Amino acid sequence: MTTQVTVWNEHVHEQEDEAVAEIYPEGIHGALADGLADDGVAVRTATLHDPEHGLDRSTLAETDVLVWWSHCANDDVSDAVADRVVERVQNGMGFIALHSGKNSKPFKQLMGTSCGIKYRHGGELERVWVVDPGHPITDGLDEYFEIPATEMYGEPYDVPEPDRTVFTSWFEGGEVFRSGVCYRRGRGRIFAFRPGHEAYPIFHQPEVKRVVSNAVAWATPTEGATTREGSVDPIESIEET
Amino acid sequence: MTTQVTVWNEHVHEQEDEAVAEIYPEGIHGALADGLADDGVAVRTATLHDPEHGLDRSTLAETDVLVWWSHCANDDVSDAVADRVVERVQNGMGFIALHSGKNSKPFKQLMGTSCGIKYRHGGELERVWVVDPGHPITDGLDEYFEIPATEMYGEPYDVPEPDRTVFTSWFEGGEVFRSGVCYRRGRGRIFAFRPGHEAYPIFHQPEVKRVVSNAVAWATPTEGATTREGSVDPIESIEET
C-alpha cells in the first residue's frame, strides 16, 4: 500500500520575508513535497492557515508519516491539534520534526523535556557527520555532508537520551549538536533532524532531501501486534484469598 | 546536605473507604513517610486538598525527590501544578511514581505516552522479580519478593522503552508487567514502581519500603555541569560568507 505522507509547514516566513520567498517560492512544504516526489509515496501538504491547520481527524487518520516544519509560529498551533497529533503518533503515525519543529507543541509533548538548545544566527558552516552508519536513515550518504551557511544549534540539547543518535554536527563557530535523533512513543516512530533554517536553500540540497526521504521510509508504521487495554479476566485460575 | 523528600498523596480513598482507612490510618502518605524515617532524609507530606495541592513553587524548589501516589483523583490535579512539577523534574528533582501515579498528569507529560495497561481487581498474588540485580534500587533485596494480594497490571505497558527495567512482575492470573522502570528527563531521575494498590497493606511490606527508600536515594539530584541556553557568540572565528 502506498505510504501516505502529510507535509506540514507553518508557512509564515515565506509570506512575510521576501528573501525566504525567493528561496522557497512554493513554500518550504512545497520544496519538501517536491523532494519526496520520486519516492513512490503519496504526498499532501497542510499549513497553519488551513482550517484546523489542515490536520483534522480524517487527514491524520489517513496519514502514515507527518513531516513537520515550524519555527516562529510554534505557539500559534492550537492545543487541540497538537494533542491530536500526539495521540496519532502514539497510535503509529511517523513524525519527522525538522529544524525548529523540535520546539513544536507535538514534539515537546512527545519528548517530555524542554528541548532547549543554544543557537546563533548569521550563517556559518555546518558539517553533519554520520555517527550511526548502519541506520537506514543514512542509506546512500557519504560519511558527512556540509551545509555551507546556516543557523547554529549547540549542545546541550535537552531531549531524552535518544534510542539512536544518527547524526552529529560540527559547527564553524565551535559547537556540536546531535542533529539526527530517533525515538519511539507508543507505536509511532519519531525522528528530529536539525537542518532547515528558512533563510538558506537547505531543503534543496540532495543530501538533505535524501535524509528526509529515508526518514519517511523509516518512520512508516508497521503492522505490529493486536493488544487490549483495560479490565481483563484472568487467564489462569486464581486462588481465593 | 540532607535530602529533602516530599511525599504526595491524593488522600481520597482513605477518607472515603473505611477499609482503606484501617490499613492506612495515617494515610498512604503517612505510611510512606514512616518508611523513610530511618533513612537520614527530611520528609514532608502534601495532599490534593492542600492549597495548590501542597506543591507551591517554594515547596517544589526545596524538594529533592517527590514521591507521588495517586489513583482515582488523577484528573483533579490542576494543570498548573502538574506543569510546575514537570518543570521541576526537568530541572533536577527526582520523581517516584507509585502505582496509579503512572496515570498522573506529571508522569504522563514526562513520558509522552498514554501509559495504558490492562488491569484486574480482586486480589491475586504478584511476584516481583529483580531483572537488573546491579541496579542500586535493588540494593539489599532477594531475587524476588511477593505481594500476597493485589490488583493486577498487565502488559503491554505503553511507556517509552525504559533506560533500565529493574523489576518485572509475574501475576497469578497469567500476566506479566514491567514493575520498576527508570527514566531521565532533563536533569531529573524518574522511577515508576507498580505495587501499591490502596486496598492492601503493601506499603507496610519491608521489601516495598526498601524499594521506595532505594529509589529516593537513586533519584536524589547530583550537581552536574553548568550550562547556557539561548543565543551565544561564536567561540571560533567565522568566515564571512
Added chain:
Amino acid sequence: MTTQVTVWNEHVHEQEDEAVAEIYPEGIHGALADGLADDGVAVRTATLHDPEHGLDRSTLAETDVLVWWSHCANDDVSDAVADRVVERVQNGMGFIALHSGKNSKPFKQLMGTSCGIKYRHGGELERVWVVDPGHPITDGLDEYFEIPATEMYGEPYDVPEPDRTVFTSWFEGGEVFRSGVCYRRGRGRIFAFRPGHEAYPIFHQPEVKRVVSNAVAWATPTEGATTREGSVDPIESIEET
C-alpha cells in the same frame, strides 16, 4: 534483491535422541528452513558437522541473516568460526539467536556478558507476552501466545539492557523472562528469542514460525552510509602550535 538466509543448527540432539528425531525428522534446521519457505527469501542450512561448520568465509559473505540454534554443543564451535561470525555481524549480517543460541560463542562475544539465567527442565506452560506491540517482529501476532510445554528460563538474564524488549514470558512455575530482545553491534541487527527447546515441537507452532520470519525481515541489512577508518587528513586548516 532476495534476502539470503543461512539457518545454522548444531544438529546433535536429533542424531542422539530418538524422541527429538521424531519431532524434527529433518532436523531443527530443516523445520526452520521450512518455516521460511513462503517468505520470498533464499534459505540454505549448515550444521556443526560440515567443514568449517558450514560457515566458511564465502558463505558468510553471501549471508544476509544467520539464524542460529545451538544447545549442548556450544563449546564445540571453533573459535575461528565464532570470530568470523562476530565480525560478519559487525559488518551488517543479521543474527537471530534461538533458545540456547544465547550461550553460543558468537552471541556471548557480541553481548559482552555471561548471558546467565536460571532454568528448569520437565515441561511447563510458557505464555509469551508482547510488550512492544509497535515492533515489526510482532507483526500479525495476538497479544500473547502459549507454548504448552517447554523448558523454563528465568530472570535475571545477564545481557546488556536491550535496545528493545519485544517479548516477556510468564511461566507456570512462577518465573518471568525477557524472551525477545533486540540489539545492534556495528551494522548488524541481533535478535535473541527464547523459545525452542528441542524436546518439544515448538518450531512447528505458527506463532513461533511467524516470529522467526518477522525477525529475519527485521534483521536484513540496509545500505547505510559509506565510512572511513584510520588516519585521515584534516578537513579544516589547523593552526600551528
Added chain:
Amino acid sequence: MTTQVTVWNEHVHEQEDEAVAEIYPEGIHGALADGLADDGVAVRTATLHDPEHGLDRSTLAETDVLVWWSHCANDDVSDAVADRVVERVQNGMGFIALHSGKNSKPFKQLMGTSCGIKYRHGGELERVWVVDPGHPITDGLDEYFEIPATEMYGEPYDVPEPDRTVFTSWFEGGEVFRSGVCYRRGRGRIFAFRPGHEAYPIFHQPEVKRVVSNAVAWATPTEGATTREGSVDPIESIEET
C-alpha cells in the same frame, strides 16, 4: 568503606620516548593516581610489566574500580588477564577506559564491537562539550573544556549505542567524537573517556582530573540484589502434562 581503585597503565611510551617521560615523570599511572589522591579513595597502580600485569585474581577481587590507560601495547596484554578483567567487570567492578584503552582487549570484549575510529596525529584543539549536564560524571564542570593540542579521534565510533552519551568533542580539523560514553555489563559500570594522548600533558588538566574522579565515583559498585543461576525448582505447582 573506602573505594579501592587500581590504576593500570601499559607504561611503555614513558620508557621509550623521552618527551613522554618529561610530561609524565611518574608515568601516566602516577599522574592518574595523583589526580585521585584527594578523593578519599585508596589507589594502587599496576602495569604491563608486573607479574600477571599486576592484575592477579586477588588484586582484581579487591578492586572496586579499574582505571585503564593503554595504547601501543594493547596486543601484549595476555588473553587470560583480559578475560579475568572482563569477568570481574561483569561481577561489579567499575572500568574506566582512557584514550586508546578503547582498543584494549577487555573493553572490546565488553562492547562486542570493533571500537574502530578515524584519527589524526599532529596536535590540534579539542573542545569537549557536555551533552548530558545532569550526569554525575559532569559534576562541577562548565559546559565545555578545551584541550589545546591532542590527537584527533573522529566518528563513526563503532561502539554499541551508549546508555548515556556524556561528552561530545569538537575538533579543529573538522571532526566530532562521542568522547564520554557509559555502559553497564552485568553489574559493572563502564565509562570510556577519549582524551589522554601520551604526547600532551592532558592528565595534568584540572577538568580532566575532575572527570576521572567523577567517573571513579560513578563506577563504584553498589550492593544490588542477591541472585541465583542454574537449575531451580518451581515456586508454583506445575500441572502434569
